[in-house]
Amino acid sequence: MKVITKMELQSDMVLGEDIQDQNHVIYPAGTTVTPQIIEKLKRYNLVCVTIMEDIDFATTHYEKIRFDSNFKAFERAYPIFLAEYKLAMKQLLVMGRKPADIFLLTIYQELYYYITSGSVLLDYLYNLMPSEDELTYTQGLNAALLAGTFADWLSMSEEEKNTLILCGFYYDIGKLQLPYELLWKPGKLTEEEFKIIKTHPVVGYTSVRNQDLNEHVKNAVIMHHERLDGSGYPYHMSGQKIDVYARYMAIIDAYIAMASPRTYRNALTPLQILGNFEKSLDKYDVELLMPIMKRIADAQIGTNVQLNDGSVWEVLIIHPNKFSRPILKNEKNEFVDLLQRTDLEIVKNV
Known part of the structure; x- marks a missing residue:
């Protein structure tokens, strides 16, 4: 007021x-x-x-964020730094001129100036509405921002954090060389189309392998779709054979994919994302994933969610062994434990 x-x-x-x-x-x-x-x-x-x-x-948590002055400042700054990042990647791909590491790290620092905490970043990215023709570049910039947050959550050293941020900027560079209409096709991909999509780690690695880049960054480019159980691509690597930074990027890439809207679905809520991770723990390095999941889950305490029966509840308590199925409370001071009520599902944040 x-x-x-x-x-x-x-x-x-x-x-x-x-x-x-x-x-x-x-x-x-x-x-x-x-x-x-x-x-x-x-x-x-x-x-x-x-x-x-x-x-x-504004009545919902996310509506209130959109009116927040700090978010509005972040929203104004974002396309400016996105344009700088986009130009740097185009110069690399067209002319082979790699941007200085400090240039990309400065983009991260300047944009992160508007972020007060990791949970705030998750909220801001959830509310950000990128233009459709910038989606591939947006994914790289968002990955770098998330990489910095996850590094802070995991108490990584400054050198390790900067390496992970650079991985975020570069890991999906192969997609920048694939047809846009294929990457963001509204319907289901054909088998042949998916084969083309799956070439992007190798395509990206070809662009960076001779560049003066940290080897972890190069490995993140080619290994970020490998999975610990050997089900990933392009080489079906497994376990510790996968570079640790690629294992981090696998988590970040999956989070971004689930938190982004698609033509066939809305962006998933943080708790829905955690539920999907919980169903696929054998594919990710749980020693890296679990601390990240706990921070995401804890950030949901106090937020309101709508269930599949239409009722609205506040997230009250996170179960330590099942982050995605919290205990909820409503305005009548009634409680429901989603761990016990398997018939109820969270469908959206409100």
């Missing part, structure tokens, strides 16, 4: 507090201002009134 002078009052504003005269309510809070109200108020010895702002009309 905002306090303004009576002289600033305009039609269609909504009163945030009652307007009183000698304990008598002239107009109650929630009244929409009209020219007649403005004229009538001139007769009262009134200096200031309280009006509602856009954020006061």
